[in-house]
Amino acid sequence: MIDWLVFAVAGAAMLAGALGVVFSTNPVHAALMLVMTLFGVAVLFVAQAAHFLAAVQVIVYAGAIVVLFLFVIMLLGIDKAENLRTEPLRGQRPLAFLAGLGVLTAVLFLARGAWVTGASSRVAPISGPGSNVQKLASVLFSRYLLAFEVTSVLLVIAVVGAVVLTGREPEVPVVPDDVPVSAGDDTIASEVDQ
Amino acid sequence: MVEAAWLIPALPLAGFLILMVAGRRLGDPYAGWLATAMMGGSFGVCLVVLAGMVGEGGHRSFTQTLFTWVASGSLTIDHGFLVDPLSITMALFVTGVGALIHLYATGYMHGDPNYSKFFVYLNLFAFSMLMLVLSSSFLGTFLGWEGVGACSYLLISFWFERPTAATAGKKAFVTNRVGDFGFMVAMFVIFASIGSLQYEAVAAGAESLSTVTATAIALLLFVGAAGKSAQLPLYVWLPDAMEGPTPVSALIHAATMVTAGVFLMVRINPILGVAPDAALVIAVVGAVTALFAATVACAQNDIKRVLAYSTISQLGYMFLAVGSGAYVAAVFHMVTHAFFKALMFLGAGSVIHGLHDQQDMTRMGGLRRWMPVTSATFIVGWLAIAGVPPFSGFWSKDDILVNAWERSPLLWAIGLLTALLTAYYMSRQVLLVFFGKERWRTQAAKGKGRATEHAGAGHGGGGGHGGSAGRVPHESPWVMTFPLAFLAILAAVGGVLNLPFKGWALLEHWLEPVVGENLRHLSVGSGTKLALVAAAVGAAIAGIGVAWVVFGPRAGRVEGLAPSVLARSWYVDDLYRLVVERPGRALADFSASVVDRKVIDGAVNGVGALVRAGGSRLRVVQSGFVRHYALVIAGGTLAVLLFVLARSGV
């Protein structure tokens, strides 16, 4: 009974948050709606005995990523409200709805049948003695060790990338007012004339 | 000794290759000497081979295979040489007369800017011609056949800056090609029916051919021969071919290439033996052509054109002989004709050269005094062709006429009439050129004649020549007169090759292994023979007499007996222009302007335009908007999911 209640509340939160992200005009509102969705997901993780992941979800996703979003919103100042009524690209909206709802329908239909073939590729059981963290760690650090290390490298690359992308541009020398513009003009036209 | 036969074509080939590489550096006159030396060497090898063959006695046919040229399924063609009496005879006079003409040309072409190129072509021609006669298979002969056709084109249009020369070269080549088509189809039929293209195999298998097949083969090959040897209706290229330098006219169009057709007909005598209808057609065409050309020659004013039509006429005689089964007579006449016709062409060249590029006979005259050697030798040639005994032409022409009488008196009558006309027009030519008033004195002041030989290039031969008025003609240098003299001697005594007396018929005996079975054996009594001979001689004298009366020194006339229908060669050229050239040109114009420009270019450009149009339509997809691209991704995802859904049948 309580499971259904938890599911209903968390599910409602997720859906409300999702719809909020899509329909909010103000991006800050959208970010907050995203947080609500993320919390809903975290709750559902707990309900499915993925405790560690729920914690990580809240810490990393809601705590870091959304904050990063908000930083960028504030930095760039694109918090102005977007006009949701108009759609400059013709036919985008109807087609978008069509595609999205089509995907949903197709997935729901597909999920009805079970057509998995072949031997099961089970890594390790979830149920059984031991905590979820322990089980996850033992798999992560033995079987998926290489992937784990690679992701750490990936994170380093991401940091380097961020620094490079957002670094300041070199200073453009300011031409004083009393120097005539034509002298030493580097335009293409002057090169051709010579 | 006979194994050296491969040297015969190899020497001119070597000359060709050397001159192609180093000819320009060798220059005038060493390039000419080299070419002449190669021809002379080839002639020497011919003599050596001949000696070897004579020594053999009965068996005189040798095949020397170089390599297997085509080995495809059941078709095997060996590339090699068939050295038998016929081919060595041809090779002898091709190389012999050819060497003399090469020598002559070293003097004649002196001063021409393309001196060495001329000898490159001449040696290539000699090589092709020798391949033609010495080859052991039809295909090898065809190789030489095409080669001489190509060289003929190159040499006729040697002074190609002159549009008439270029056109003449094209005309020759195209007309030859029509004939070559017949040759090719004949080769197909031969292979289909006999299974081999080697001469010996074909000769052996000829008896097994059905009459229809044999007739077809013979007639198809005759089409080829008619093209190459300028018989009706494919003769039109030969008069125009006089645009080329005179040595070319002498070598190719008098002595060698045009005889290739006759050679081919003699070669296939086994097939002609079983196809009497074809032989009749050949005889008739030959006779009609002979008469036709003789009539036209009576009305020509250009010194070389008279000789051109004369060549066509004499070739007609040879085909008349072939068609009557008189192969020996045909070959005999071919040899004597080579002597006197080459002699006369070279003599004409000497006259043209001496008069500084004057070719119009009405502006010549009285050259006997100024060019004694040329005159004397030319007169010998004249007597030979007119059939005056004891010169060579008399014996060979008479041989043909006797055989023609046996075949059909009507053919003989045509031949006799032609002999009369031949005597007439040749006498006319001699009288106009070497006797009578010296018309070139007065005409010189009026300017040069229509047809000048050298296209603006300086012509030499001993000293510079200034303006035209007041100059007297001069005799040619020894390189040109020596061949004239030599050929004159041959034309005079050449009859010795095949005298119709017991034991003196050398050529007949010599050619027996090749043509023996199919040779017509004369059955006329000696009384009839004497009557025929008398008629022939009478015709000759009559012709000379008429010419003397009309054009002789006493009458002093220059024009006369030259109706325009003859001068325009019975309007045959005009007929071709109307029937062939106009529709052909219309078709070409249509193809160029409509088919090529609109259809083909349209198709090609259309493809490009289509691609470009398609591209600009497809461009719309690249809108640059991320959201569009995302939409497409979503659409693709949907498609994949639907596909899976359909497959899984849920």
Add this chain to the structure above:
Amino acid sequence: MSVPGAWYLALAAAVFSIGAIGLLVRRNVLVMFMCIELMLNAVNLTFVTYARLLDDIGGQALVFFVLVVAAAEVVVGLGIIVAIFRRRAGATADDISLLKG
């Protein structure tokens, strides 16, 4: 009695499609990015659900990696957005169409 897995899957599918539609419809770049995060979360939920259903810890390990990669992706993506949109305030996704063919 625990909620059957199908409900979770249906919920995840719904959130996924909402995220997809949002990505296609919104013009603000950051909101588009957030829609991507929505989709990733839906997928995570699906994986965890299957991990429970199939009794396999591998699903949760995969979610772990998705999380890490999503974080890296957000970092780099936002860096790019900052680099491009630094100078133009009020720019939307539609203004960047330099790849127009």
